[in-house]
Amino acid sequence: MTLKKLLDMKKESMNHLQQELLPFWLDRCKDEKNGGFITQFDKDGRDTGEDQKSLIAQTRTIYTMASAYRAGYGDERCADYAKFGVDFLLQKMWDSQYGGFFWTVNRKGDVQIDKKIGYGLSFCIYSLSEYTLATGDPTGLDYAEKVFDALQKYAVDTMYGGYFEMFERDWTLCGPSSGGGDRKTLDFHMHLMEALTTLYEASGKEVHRRKLEESIELLLYRIQHPVYRTGIPQFWRDWSVAPQIKFDIVWGWDRFTDDGVKSNAEDNTSYGHNVEFAWLFLHALKVLGKDWRAYEEVILAQFEHCLRDGIDWEYGGVYVEGSHSGGVYDREKEFWQQAEVLIGMLDACLHFDLEKYWPAYENVHRFVHDKMIHHKVGEWWPLTTRRGEPIWTHMSHSWKVNYHTVRAMVQSIQRLDRLIEKVSAHRS
């Protein structure tokens, strides 16, 4: 790996972010008529007209705009867009009767699904805190804290620890099985750690620090496999492993058999989630002012597992899922795992071993820029075959949007800069 290669790759990422990704969103997501963001676009980037605004899509777009602005991109437009999104979120999606945000509304803002979903609420905390950090407007942090308070009151299991995830509008726990009320998930707890990191960064409050530290303990000692340290997707209330099933409320494309159960339901781990955890954890430790070396082993376990089983050295990119102990179950390529592994492998280069992890970064970088990005339009395909031929072709809908893609570019460029600095210093 040469300095020139680093500089070229940074340039490629900058170009994608500034000439393709951000323009894609700035040109079409603002709903001037109703407020908030339109987030349903077909393969050509045309509005599909689907009449839905999801909590995830609204908050992720707020995060995208606020974080891009904080990182120095998009001029004042990104800040303006973020505020535009916050206004809609507070006016149309906040439940002033019971507290918390609704799960989906239509474009006008009429409530469609009034449930309170922990996963979505963690993105409220994340995006609203980022908005305050980016703009200085205290309204974001104010509502982020309200959501934090509601989760502490309603979602925590004071017997076994951790958080329940699925609630009715009035915060009564949803029913069992596909209702999700009897399960705890990696997904929610990981995104809660991500959210509490930014909340604590914005507020500096001890209670936010304490709950962030506890969320880390939950991930390390409840959610990760005790031997392999890779993430287990679903648990019963008492943290015994639950077979991975499909919930009534979904936000992704996870593939299930017809009965809603995952193949290999009790031995399944996501390379993307594991590496995402590793870099989010490194970031959380930095915000907490803690030394990451105390957790070296568990962080390395994520990178190693992905390097060994998750990278497709033949066709490029990252596989979907596999076993904890070894072996791949699903070799297709989803967009978000590529995005998270870009950031994660750069962190592996920076913290551990540049020569060892660089090939994985370069592999995924090439797969993303050569196969995953639909350059003509500006966003990424959601799902491709192992070889990189698009399977699903929409550029965005309620559960895809821009958080993984824009964040991958913003965060990768920061890390490439640090690598460039490191390599330059070494040469001079």
Added chain:
Amino acid sequence: MTLKKLLDMKKESMNHLQQELLPFWLDRCKDEKNGGFITQFDKDGRDTGEDQKSLIAQTRTIYTMASAYRAGYGDERCADYAKFGVDFLLQKMWDSQYGGFFWTVNRKGDVQIDKKIGYGLSFCIYSLSEYTLATGDPTGLDYAEKVFDALQKYAVDTMYGGYFEMFERDWTLCGPSSGGGDRKTLDFHMHLMEALTTLYEASGKEVHRRKLEESIELLLYRIQHPVYRTGIPQFWRDWSVAPQIKFDIVWGWDRFTDDGVKSNAEDNTSYGHNVEFAWLFLHALKVLGKDWRAYEEVILAQFEHCLRDGIDWEYGGVYVEGSHSGGVYDREKEFWQQAEVLIGMLDACLHFDLEKYWPAYENVHRFVHDKMIHHKVGEWWPLTTRRGEPIWTHMSHSWKVNYHTVRAMVQSIQRLDRLIEKVSAHRS
């Protein structure tokens, strides 16, 4: 045991409650000058002038007045006193900056110790909920819910479950060891169950029900000895047993060695706490609409352990503490254990075996009325020798007051009435 004996004992209790206990308090506790209650009285019932109002004494007196009124005693005076106490509590002890109530103030209401102590806050929930149930004034429940919300936000350990207990004014966790920030206690969790029972009775809210059910699970599966099912006083954060130490913040007369550690620090259980748990648990199950028979074994374990080791068949009354597996460590007689065992043994008679448990009730009843009550003045001695000679002689101070004594009479009379009904029906 004859119907006549039951009627005589009820009469004796009624007489003590109406002619001695309630007049003791109604005649002297109201602080007309400053608001709130005066709760420091010497052996003759004279105000000692100690310039302190403790959270426990204020809330327990509110509970005493409200519960006596709800049970039909003291006419409107008890309701008026309860409101008088609530007014002071809200005006002088509520922390409008950080939420929660202060630990102690002086008689005028200036803050002395501004810490937030879980044990005291559970009595806020208990007494303020009882006040609303007794009087219909929604202010009580409103503040009980605020305290509940604060405990959920600040006190829960989301990693290991359960609640931390000792906090600084701003809710940062107190330091370790005698600071108490690294420990969890039976005392707080049991009184939390007691408080959440009355909170749920008053509010009917699902979240209060859920946390009450979880507090029961914590007591059954974390706090009780896994073999003997008797209560363990102190734990580390992860629920491993901690040696029982004295905290900086105290509210009782527990005896420690000079280094602040309890003799038999890791094998110590309180007969009074165990039987109090049993009857509070039966009451909680009733409020929850659950069948107590599902928990027969664990409830019986408390009564049996006390019957076998706790009752002093020679001099009467209940010992202080002993081993889980058998054997008594401390044979003195404290007032509150007598009070709780009166209620508990009547519940044992009603739910299990009248012939078996009646002698224990009768024993403690006689010891209380013959030795523990200072009839000339109206309240109970706080501590006596095994034989019933007073060791400490004050009638009340910040940590004694009236909750155990008045509640023991109110609750015993209700249970004696049910036994009278039962025995009469059997005879007719």
